[in-house]
Each structure stands twice: as structure tokens, then as C-alpha cells.
Amino acid sequence: MPEKTLSSERIYEGRIVNLRxxxxxxxxxxxxxxxxxxxxxxxxxxxxxxxxxFCVKQYRYAQQRMMLELPAGKLERKEDPLETGxxxxxxxxxxxxxxxxxxxxxxxxxxxxxxxxWMYAASGLSYVGQHLDEDEELELMRFxxxxxxxxxxxxxxxxxxxxxxxxxxxxxxxxxxxxx
Amino acid sequence: MPEKTLSSERIYEGRIVNLRxxxxxxxxxxxxxxxxxxxxxxxxxxxxxxxxxFCVKQYRYAQQRMMLELPAGKLERKEDPLETGxxxxxxxxxxxxxxxxxxxxxxxxxxxxxxxxWMYAASGLSYVGQHLDEDEELELMRFxxxxxxxxxxxxxxxxxxxxxxxxxxxxxxxxxxxxx
Numbered sequence: 331m332p333e334k335t336l337s338s339e340r341i342y343e344g345r346i347v348n349l350r351x352x353x354x355x356x357x358x359x360x361x362x363x364x365x366x367x368x369x370x371x372x373x374x375x376x377x378x379x380x381x382x383x384f385c386v387k388q389y390r391y392a393q394q395r396m397m398l399e400l401p402a403g404k405l406e407r408k409e410d411p412l413e414t415g416x417x418x419x420x421x422x423x424x425x426x427x428x429x430x431x432x433x434x435x436x437x438x439x440x441x442x443x444x445x446x447x448w449m450y451a452a453s454g455l456s457y458v459g460q461h462l463d464e465d466e467e468l469e470l471m472r473f474x475x476x477x478x479x480x481x482x483x484x485x486x487x488x489x490x491x492x493x494x495x496x497x498x499x500x501x502x503x504x505x506x507x508x509x510x
Numbered sequence: 511m512p513e514k515t516l517s518s519e520r521i522y523e524g525r526i527v528n529l530r531x532x533x534x535x536x537x538x539x540x541x542x543x544x545x546x547x548x549x550x551x552x553x554x555x556x557x558x559x560x561x562x563x564f565c566v567k568q569y570r571y572a573q574q575r576m577m578l579e580l581p582a583g584k585l586e587r588k589e590d591p592l593e594t595g596x597x598x599x600x601x602x603x604x605x606x607x608x609x610x611x612x613x614x615x616x617x618x619x620x621x622x623x624x625x626x627x628w629m630y631a632a633s634g635l636s637y638v639g640q641h642l643d644e645d646e647e648l649e650l651m652r653f654x655x656x657x658x659x660x661x662x663x664x665x666x667x668x669x670x671x672x673x674x675x676x677x678x679x680x681x682x683x684x685x686x687x688x689x690x
Contacts, residue, residue, distance in 0.1 A: 332569040332576075332647070342521050342529055344544045346622050349522055349529050354571065356647065364524045365572045366546055366623075389512040390620035391534065392545045396512075397620050434665040436673070438618040440570035440577050442526050443546075445619060447670075467512070467536065482678060483687070485614040490627075490670040493616070497677035498662060507663070 332356070333363075346404065368445035372414040373402035373436075373491045375499050376427055376452040377510070382472035383496070384423045389467070398471070398481070399489040400496075402447070411448035419452060421461045423470055428454025429510050433498060436491055449495050453510040475500050512536070513543075526584065548625035552594040553582035553616075553671045555679050556607055556632040557690070562652035563676070564603045569647070578651070578661070579669040580676075582627070591628035599632060601641045603650055608634025609690050613678060616671055629675050633690040655680050 334355045342349040348367035353360060376384045383400070390397045403418035405411065412430060420426055433449035462468070473481070478496045481487045487496075502508045514535045522529040528547035533540060556564045563580070570577045583598035585591065592610060600606055613629035642648070653661070658676045661667045667676075682688045 333571050344531070345542060346544050347529075347546065349527075351524070352571070359644070362525060363571045364526050366527065390617075391513050391532070391543045392622050392624050393617060393620045393626075397617065399620075435668045436670050437570075437573060437577065437668050438670045439623070439625060440573045440579075440669060442572050443619070443623070444572050446573075464539070479681065483681070483685075488615045488617050489620060490616050490618045490674055493674040493678065494670055497681065498673065501659065501663070501677065505663075 333361070336360070364442050366443045366445075368443065369405045369407070370411070370444075370446045370448070371402055371404040372411050372418060372448045372450065373400050373495060374415050374419045374427075374450050374452055375400055375433075375495050376419055376423065376425065376455060378425075378455055378472060382474055383478060384419075384425070385471045385473060385478075385492075386422055387469040387471060397489055398487055398492070400492045402491065412450070415448070415450045415452070420458060421463070422466075422468065424457055424460035425455040426458050427452035428456075431509065433495065433502075436494055438490055447491055449491070449498075451495075451499055451508065451510075475503070513541070516540070544622050546623045546625075548623065549585045549587070550591070550624075550626045550628070551582055551584040552591050552598060552628045552630065553580050553675060554595050554599045554607075554630050554632055555580055555613075555675050556599055556603065556605065556635060558605075558635055558652060562654055563658060564599075564605070565651045565653060565658075565672075566602055567649040567651060577669055578667055578672070580672045582671065592630070595628070595630045595632070600638060601643070602646075602648065604637055604640035605635040606638050607632035608636070611689065613675065613682075616674055618670055627671055629671070629678075631675075631679055631688065631690075655683070 436447040616627040
């Protein structure tokens with residue numbers, strides 16, 4: 331263990347995040363670590379029958395701006411990430427997917443944040459009905475991978491998970507690594 | 511403004527982050543927003559004379575694991591992001607760069623986090639000496655873009671900014687959009 335926890339104090343317990351302050355020891359020297367606790371989340375790149383990808387446009391209060399992102403949501407207590415993915419895709423887009431592929435984990439900002447995002451690609455969609463959270467308001471849109479790539483290059487898309495997932499899936503498709 | 515702030519309470523002021531709880535109003539309905547305040551950061555994809563990219567391997571306490579990432583650091587008070595980039599590149603790698611290209615902004619997790627990362631590519635390196643922060647300990651490594659791409663596909667690299675920047679620069683290179 332490169333860093334030993336000496337003491338730990340939870341400063342805040344909230345709805346989405348907790349905040350914890352740990353006193354640690356690195357190579358015999360004391361250090362203070364602020365840790366934002368978060369249950370983790372799931373993001374989904376879902377292809378429709380025309381190879382277009384579902385995106386959501388929504389106001390992000392912490393950023394004070396509208397953002398275009400792939401559908402995503404946080405894990406409920408002890409929920410399996412794939413179940414979260416299925417639930418969030420349906421809640422935000424109204425669609426269920428037949429095929430799911432795990433694309434790996436993504437760490438948004440590992441320096442002080444516990445959050446981990448499980449990334450999935452999905453296809454074989456059928457409509458079952460949208461069901462948003464009460465304080466959620468979003469515009470559903472669809473774009474081809476090439477349109478999304480253009481919006482990444484021209485800086486319309488600035489969300490980290492969306493850039494990482496679109497370009498990773500684009501690359502996998504190029505290399506024949508995507509089974510659908 | 512899609513969301514009106516009614517009241518704001520700072521719960522914690524820390525070394526890297528602050529925590530703020532806002533009461534807001536969305537379409538006439540009350541909402542509570544937890545906001546992790548952060549000054550923002552800079553990440554650098556720097557090419558050496560052999561087109562290899564500098565990476566740092568370090569223990570990320572909040573993730574309890576070693577992570578391979580591009581060099582990055584947070585903005586000091588009122589610092590210009592490009593100055594942060596130059597300072598962090600030198601501190602973490604020991605190199606200065608002659609050419610700098612702004613690649614855009616990156617939002618690690620916009621739902622509750624204020625952090626924004628300014629992304630830069632750099633080249634034309636000369637060695638001036640490494641200078642790490644006291645509680646920083648990292649292993650410096652160099653990889654080609656193709657090696658980094660392989661490590662993204664096999665999930666060795668899971669850091670969001672690193673995946674986003676490597677694949678964006680790779681794409682820009684492919685399309686002839688990188689001036690160096």
C-alpha cells in the first residue's frame with residue numbers, strides 16, 4: 331500500500347455525494363486527502379436501427395451551461411452496473427436494448443473523486459416509454475458516429491465520458507472489435 | 511436561465527475542493543443541488559523528439575489504485591491555464607515545450623462538479639529539471655500514440671482525460687489537423 335490511512339472524518343453526507351477528509355502517510359510523511367465519495371455511474375452508447383447514437387442535451391447546474399452527453403446515471407444502492415445501464419437507458423430515452431457490450435471503466439477525475447463510470451455500448455432497441463426523474467429535464471437527440479466526431483473536434487461536445495466513449499467505439503468499429 | 515438559485519450554503523472549504531449546497535427552482539419546482547467547487551485544471555499531451563508521449567504513473571488515493579495518466583495539475587489562484595500547463599509539464603516531467611496547441615475544454619463530470627480541464631498538446635521539448643510537489647510521487651514514462659491506443663482498448667488506461675485526449679489527438683493527426 332503506497333499510502334496508509336491514519337484517520338478518516340466524514341464532513342458531509344448528501345444525496346449524490348459525501349465528503350471525507352483522511353489523514354494519510356506517504357513515505358513516512360503526513361498528507362491530507364479530500365475524498366468526494368460517490369456510488370459510481372453508468373453511461374450508455376446506444377445505436378438505433380440507423381446506426382445513430384442517442385444523446386441527451388440538458389442543463390448542468392454545476393457547470394451553468396447546457397451540455398450534450400450520452401445517457402448516464404448513478405448506481406442505486408448495491409445495484410449491478412448493467413442493471414443501472416438498462417434502467418437509465420429506458421428512463422432517459424424510453425428504449426430497451428437487446429445487446430449490451432461492456433466497454434470498460436472510466437475514472438472522471440481520480441485525484442479526489444471516488445466516482446467510477448461503467449461504460450456500455452448497446453443495440454437492438456425497442457420502444458417501451460420514457461420515465462424521467464422529477465428534477466430531470468432533457469432533450470433527446472440522435473447523431474451518427476461521424477456527426478459526434480465532428481462535434482468533438484469542433485468542441486461542441488466537451489463532456490469527458492462522451493468524448494472517451496464515442497472515440498473508443500469509433501476506433502473499435504474501425505478495428506472490427508464491435509460485435510454489432 | 512433554466513435553473514434559478516434561491517439560496518446557497520458553503521458546507522466546507524478545503525485545500526483542493528469546496529462543497530456548496532444550493533436550493534434551486536426548476537420550472538417552478540424546488541430542487542437541491544450539491545456542487546463540488548474546484549478551480550479547474552490543465553492536462554498536457556507532450557510529444558518528445560521521437561513522437562512519444564509523456565505519461566505519469568501514480569497512486570490515486572481516492573481510487574485506491576495506481577493510474578497511468580497524462581501530466582496534469584490544478585490552476586493556482588487566477589492563473590492563466592496555459593501558464594498552469596507550462597508549470598505542470600515542467601514540474602512533473604522536467605521539460606519545457608516550445609509549441610503549445612489548445613485542444614478544447616473537458617468537463618470530467620458536469621452533474622455535480624465545477625471542475626473544467628483545459629487540454630493542450632505540446633512539442634519541441636527541452637530538459638530543464640523536474641520539481642514535484644511534496645506529497646507527489648510519480649513514475650515518468652513515454653509511449654507512442656499507438657501504444658497508448660492499445661492500452662485504451664485493453665483497459666489499462668481508464669483515466670477519462672487521458673482517453674479523451676489521446677484519441678482526440680490521434681484523430682486530429684489522422685485528419686492532418688495537428689500542426690506538429
